Amino acid sequence: MQVASAGLSSMPSPALPFPVSVAFSGMSPAFRSALGRTLRFQRGAEVYAEGNLADHLYKVVAGAIRTCRILPDGRRMIAHFALQGDLFGLDGVQHHRFFAEAVTDTVVIAFPRKEITEWVSREPGAAHSWNTYTLEKLTAAQDRFIMLGRRTAAERVAAFLLDLADRGQRPDESIDLPMSRYDIADYLGLTSETVSRLLSNLRKNRIIAEQGSHRFRILNREALEERADEESI
Template sequence: MQTVSLARSPAIGFPFPVASRSGHTTSPAQLSGRPMRCARGTLIYAEGDSVQDLYKVVSGSIRTYRTLSDGRRLIASFALPGELFGLDGIGTHRCAAEAVTDAVMIAFARKEIEACVERDPLAAKCFQMFALEKLISEQDRCVLLGRKTASERVACFLLDLADRSEGHPHLIDLPMSRYDIGDYLGLSTETVSRSLTCFRKRGILADRGPHRVEVLDRDALEDAASGIETPATDCACLRPV
């Protein structure tokens, strides 16, 4: 992997979100991380690699994914700026990780995190909360993959990205390809593209280039995510009348 040290001194911080409800005024112990940069498409770690680090994205975006023996792929997560990845395994990684775009991140040694968690109860609490929240969001994903239609999945994906991204809430960046989105949602590229076209025709979305969309009607998008159909505005797309 191509990595370039960004600074002589390592980045300092605490990777996990600090649990707020406990009302602590103190911060958890600080950890030192190694800044890393990698180019679009770079493999950061492979399925089966031993777990060394936990990563926090500074800029760009990362995909983690699993591959079946016959090539079928499911993207497990996209990590956006400010988010973590690398917690997909205990001894060895169960996912691979690649840079979707040129990316900068900070690597925290897993051993240091473990030591920190054993020493600092607040850090342990944050880690615990983080793992439980990930668990819940994986359950959400199972519902999406197991029980939702194609256009519901795409709508959910867009809403999720909108809520996670930092910029204007009505402008959504799609740094990943349609192929990636399909592999994240358990769909084919074509179906993703058709769903987006459908939303565009219904006036819910507007294109701002292939990797950015504007949400024109958030309510309608939320209805679409819940499977609430609006026959009046329906178009000859995925769900014919």
């Protein structure tokens, strides 16, 4: 499993001067764990449960994490997919209001929130960086309201693929979908059957090409963007 350069460096414009923001790549495991503890999770393993004390923030080094909630009747909603380089764990003030699981075998670094708080109050500019980061997250969440409230199934799936493509940043427009159709459905507020049908439809229309059920390549980005009804800002 490839280990990415880590730290809290996926932060906003003024890169976070938090000590962990240095690249971890070449560091010894001992030093790395002094800044943030490295944890490994097997596919399906729980990182934290709903209700747990939210005393850490996590960064995905490799793999993928989903944060979910399950309703009493079994309906599940996925709030967020954290991919390589993404932070997660900000789903509650005191206690986690979602649970987090590994989508695939995953390596994360856990940073005590206390340290972040101290860093924010200590370093000049840190408060601004941190604030910008949470504000960006808030803004992204609001965009998702529109997705879930006003977009059709086809638009959601197309937008999801584009989002993954942009986050993946692969040169050849290939998309790695580590999660199952069920996961995608629970992220988009659909059913796995609908997701499957819509992916098939995109394949039939030569907009995407399948390379195994968890890897796609965008053949016609323009058409995909049209289906996502991209209205930027």
